[in-house]
Amino acid sequence: MGRAPCCDKANVKKGPWSPEEDRQLKEYIEKYGTGGNWIALPHKAGLNRCGKSCRLRWLNYLRPNIKHGDFTDDEDRIICNLYATIGSRWSIIASQLPGRTDNDIKNYWNTKLKKKLLGFPPSQRKAHQQLQKQQQQQLFPYPFEIRTGSFSSPPSLEGVQNSQYLLSPMAAATFSSPLPEGSMHQCQVKDSSSLLMFGSEQSCSSSDGSCTQISYGSNVVDYELCNGGQPMRSLESFLYEETQKLLLGDGEASLDYNIEEIKPFVSPNNWCNSLFGDDLSSATTKDISFKTTGKAMYYY
């Protein structure tokens, strides 16, 4: 037996709110408050709506001091920092942006900010999308042109300083099967990227040996990847996981955040901030180096 529905779905209105409904709800809450019971509220307010719907409408639209419209660079920065630190905890992120709702921020992230960070200007979106489609058909999980093959000796990368190769941000390198032992590669990461988002000054080591070091301070990422038999692992997820481990502790970390806990990780100097600085063009290319032990795919 499933959970009992919160209201009689067949007999409540759904869809967009009319100005009259807005007025009714607003007037009622301003006069009587929510009474701590959203389920009973619509009936009392004379609305034929589900309590959850009323709550959402109030929180996201009707309550005082709601900010609508464009996000500022400062807000972008905060969202970016917090997303990099705690992921999609929209309510926590919203709590740091007065007047913004979690729904607003979530929408903004999904529709605009993510694309901005991924560095696809509108003029390149089309090409990017076509490529993405093409590669999805090929069952490649990442939307970038692939320089593929078994790189036991990638001559153009090996030992190259400031290589012209540009690793795509979302999946700079993906490692699969066992690897010939470790040549050091140096590449650049082009575009604003999720990689950059993990950029407060940090270093870490992981217990499983998959990561010996990540240091962000100089905008250089040095690390060693041993895939340990794991299937296809993107640099992005690697960094994300390591960052999570670092921030939360290994394993069953507490997921209770408050801003005091988060603050130390929201660095005013992190890479993410450079995305919004004056010199965007220079900020979007970073040198990284990495040492591999196996077959790799390079994206550029």
Place this chain on the structure above:
DNA sequence: AAGTCTGTCAACCGCGCGGCG
């Protein structure tokens, strides 16, 4: 000009959690 595609955003849905009896 008409049809199709894409982006945006309000709203919905389902689930987990905590309070309470």
Place this chain on the structure above:
DNA sequence: GCGCCGCGCGGTTGACAGACT
């Protein structure tokens, strides 16, 4: 300790408008 209930959250959907072909 258990089950019920409401709240809050994050993911997803769908309507709509504007852009594109």
